[in-house]
Amino acid sequence: GQQLNQSPQSMFIQEGEDVSMNCTSSSIFNTWLWYKQEPGEGPVLLIALYKAGELTSNGRLTAQFGITRKDSFLNISASIPSDVGIYFCAGQVNYGGATNKLIFGTGTLLAVQP
Amino acid sequence: SAVISQKPSRDICQRGTSLTIQCQVDSQVTMMFWYRQQPGQSLTLIATANQGSEATYESGFVIDKFPISRPNLTFSTLTVSNMSPEDSSIYLCSVEEFDRGAAFFGQGTRLTVV
Numbered sequence: 151g152q153q154l155n156q157s158p159q160s161m162f163i164q165e166g167e168d169v170s171m172n173c174t175s176s177s178i179f180n181t182w183l184w185y186k187q188e189p190g191e192g193p194v195l196l197i198a199l200y201k202a203g204e205l206t207s208n209g210r211l212t213a214q215f216g217i218t219r220k221d222s223f224l225n226i227s228a229s230i231p232s233d234v235g236i237y238f239c240a241g242q243v244n245y246g247g248a249t250n251k252l253i254f255g256t257g258t259l260l261a262v263q264p
Numbered sequence: 265s266a267v268i269s270q271k272p273s274r275d276i277c278q279r280g281t282s283l284t285i286q287c288q289v290d291s292q293v294t295m296m297f298w299y300r301q302q303p304g305q306s307l308t309l310i311a312t313a314n315q316g317s318e319a320t321y322e323s324g325f326v327i328d329k330f331p332i333s334r335p336n337l338t339f340s341t342l343t344v345s346n347m348s349p350e351d352s353s354i355y356l357c358s359v360e361e362f363d364r365g366a367a368f369f370g371q372g373t374r375l376t377v378v
Contacts, residue, residue, distance in 0.1 A: 192369035
């Protein structure tokens with residue numbers, strides 16, 4: 151199925167470092183979502199973005215909805231070991247009626263060295 | 265956000281058999297979604313399930329292989345039929361909350377076919 155281009159594929163960083171990851175698409179999205187998935191769990195919603203240009207924070211996390219509506223980034227400041235996981239972006243499109251479909255990025259694996 | 269429970273959380277099945285996965289939500293929702301996450305991969309939408317109507321399948325997924333039931337506004341099942349090792353994946357149930365414009369996931373069912 152269709153997927154968004156997400157980069158980097160993986161990151162191995164030291165505790166306390168800042169992290170940045172992004173998603174790009176050739177398609178326009180109405181909403182951008184960022185999820186974190188830990189082993190054995192389903193994805194957990196971190197941040198939702200609804201307007202082009204919107205910048206939203208959730209604690210140490212900051213995400214932005216690109217002006218062109220075709221990209222988004224997620225920053226994590228001062229990383230800690232519990233930030234370890236796979237981060238997915240997802241773009242939402244409306245296919246008519248009440249159905250909104252999510253297209254997921256390829257994921258970024260984050261490893262944090264204490 | 266809605267609390268989504270999936271059963272079973274994991275299973276090991278023989279090839280040629282079928283497994284039905286249950287998804288229970290603690291509130292009434294219009295749309296329920298089923299995703300597949302193959303090992304080391306991102307999430308791919310299988311189908312959208314509306315209460316009282318047939319599920320809508322994405323390209324590459326068919327009803328004979330993945331029959332879905334949606335008997336009421338809080339429950340859905342996904343059956344993986346005539347399984348082969350290629351069906352080994354995590355299967356995830358998801359619901360959308362319109363007031364938040366975002367999708368939330370159950371913890372997933374980890375299926376291994378031997």
